[in-house]
Amino acid sequence: MKSNTKQKLTKSNNRVFAGVLGGIAEYLNWNATVLRVLYVILTLITHGFGVLVYLVLMTIIPSKPDNTGFFEQMRQSAGEQTKPQAHGRKEIHNVHEEDDPQH
Template sequence: MKTNTNKKLTKSNDRIIAGVLGGIAEYLQWNANVLRVLFVLLTIATHGFGILLYLLLMTIMPSKPERAGFFEQMRQAGSGQSTQATKQPQGRKEIHNVHEEDDPRH
């Protein structure tokens, strides 16, 4: 029986380095620590290929929208997107309702 869930593969907040393995574990509904042990064994067996794979996934996997990580923030900054909902305009500040008086000289 297939369920229609809109799961997306994203980095996890359960992270040790960048959240890649935690995100894959959440997507597959596995224990993240078991996946981490399997990853270390795979990396040792392939003479370090797992490190390259991890670095690739770290750069292309998106972060969860509510807590964007470092690389997601850099990707948004490079494309001109803003993480803030409202941005304050930059420039001079205007002061209103100010009454100015000269100092009396003695």
């Protein structure tokens, strides 16, 4: 059923929390919602052991290069603030503004 190209297990953009179950579903060609429901059922049956497994998988499974999760977005926005603007609006510096005294 799998194609000849090797598919790598990565976190998915189809995410609810960290993209682990979405990535596993994409790797196995399953429906992500079905996998999430099975995960919740198994976590309840094992008295929360699934949470520990999820946290381990969250640290082990790499993100996709184009993955735009919360932390990736924060890193990108922080990088954009430090870069000088090449195009677009000009910034005005050292402007002193006074209220009109006639009011």
